[in-house]
Amino acid sequence: MKELGTRAISGALYITLLIVSLFWQHAVIVLFFVFGFICLAEFNKLIQLKSKIPFIIYTILYLGFSYWPIVLETSSGFIEALQILHVITIFVQLILIKDLFSEKTIPLFSSKRFIITTFYLSSAFVFLVYIANFNYTFTPLLLLGAFVLVWVNDTFAYLIGKNFGKQKLFPSISPKKTVEGFLGGLFFSCVSSYFIANFTELFDSTFWLLMSIIISVFGTLGDLIESKFKRQAKVKDSGVLMPGHGGLLDRLDSIIFAAPFIYLFLRIIVYVS
Numbered sequence: 001m002k003e004l005g006t007r008a009i010s011g012a013l014y015i016t017l018l019i020v021s022l023f024w025q026h027a028v029i030v031l032f033f034v035f036g037f038i039c040l041a042e043f044n045k046l047i048q049l050k051s052k053i054p055f056i057i058y059t060i061l062y063l064g065f066s067y068w069p070i071v072l073e074t075s076s077g078f079i080e081a082l083q084i085l086h087v088i089t090i091f092v093q094l095i096l097i098k099d100l101f102s103e104k105t106i107p108l109f110s111s112k113r114f115i116i117t118t119f120y121l122s123s124a125f126v127f128l129v130y131i132a133n134f135n136y137t138f139t140p141l142l143l144l145g146a147f148v149l150v151w152v153n154d155t156f157a158y159l160i161g162k163n164f165g166k167q168k169l170f171p172s173i174s175p176k177k178t179v180e181g182f183l184g185g186l187f188f189s190c191v192s193s194y195f196i197a198n199f200t201e202l203f204d205s206t207f208w209l210l211m212s213i214i215i216s217v218f219g220t221l222g223d224l225i226e227s228k229f230k231r232q233a234k235v236k237d238s239g240v241l242m243p244g245h246g247g248l249l250d251r252l253d254s255i256i257f258a259a260p261f262i263y264l265f266l267r268i269i270v271y272v273s
Contacts, residue, residue, distance in 0.1 A: 010242045022140035029066045036125035039249040042238040046229045054117040065126045089260045092119035096225050105232050127259040141200040149215045150255050152192045153185040160184030174227040186216040215258050222257020
C-alpha cells in the first residue's frame with residue numbers, strides 16, 4: 001500500500017508539472033529540455049556511453065530548433081532543416097524496430113551509440129515541441145491529447161494484460177506484456193479519442209481516432225525497444241527519479257518513440273487539407 005501511494009504521488013506530480021507548463025509556450029520548451037536532458041543521462045547509462053558529446057549535441061539540436069523561428073523571426077532554411085532531421089529520425093527508428101524483431105542484441109558499436117542518442121532520443125524532444133506548435137501555432141491541447149492517449153493506452157494495456165492476458169507479445173523482451181493487453185490498450189485509446197475530440201474541439205473524432213492508433217502502435221514499440229535496452233543492460237528501470245515508476249525515461253519511452261510518427265501524421269494532415 002505504501003509503494004502504491006508513493007507511485008501515485010510521484011505520478012501526480014509529473015502529470016501536474018506537465019499540464020501546468022502547457023499554459024505557456026516557453027515553459028513547454030524549458031520543461032521538455034530538462035526532461036530530455038534527464039532521459040539522455042538515463043539512456044547513456046543503459047548503453048554505457050560516458051561521453052559528454054550527446055549532451056552538447058542535444059542542447060544545440062533542441063534549443064536550435066525550438067528557438068530558431070522565435071529568435072530569428074524567419075523560417076528561411078528552417079523547414080528544410082526540420083524535414084531533414086525528421087527523415088533521419090524516422091529512418092533510425094525503423095532500424096530500431098528491425099533490431100527489436102531480431103533475436104540478437106541491439107548492436108551498440110561506438111558510432112551507433114551517438115546515432116541513437118541523437119536521432120532516437122534528442123530529436124524526439126524536438127518533435128514533441130513541434131506537436132505543441134502544430135503548423136507553427138502554439139496548440140498545447142494537441143500535445144496534452146497525445147499524452148492522454150499514451151496514459152490511457154499504458155493503463156488499460158497493464159490492467160487487461162494483468163487480468164486477462166494469456167498470449168505473450170514479446171516474451172524474450174518483456175514477459176509481462178501480452179497481446180490481450182496491447183489490444184485492450186488500443187481499444188480504450190480509440191474510445192477515449194472520441195472524448196478528447198469533444199473536449200479539445202481542435203479536430204474531429206476521425207483525426208483523434210487515427211492519432212490513438214498511431215500512439216498505441218508506436219508507443220508500444222517504443223516501450224518494447226526501451227525494455228530491450230534495459231534487458232541488455234541487465235537493469236529493471238532506467239533510473240530512480242520517480243519513486244514507484246523508475247526513471248523518467250520509463251515514463252516517456254512511449255511518447256518519445258511515437259513523437260516523430262505523430263509529427264509525420266500532422267504534416268500529412270496539413271498537406272492534404
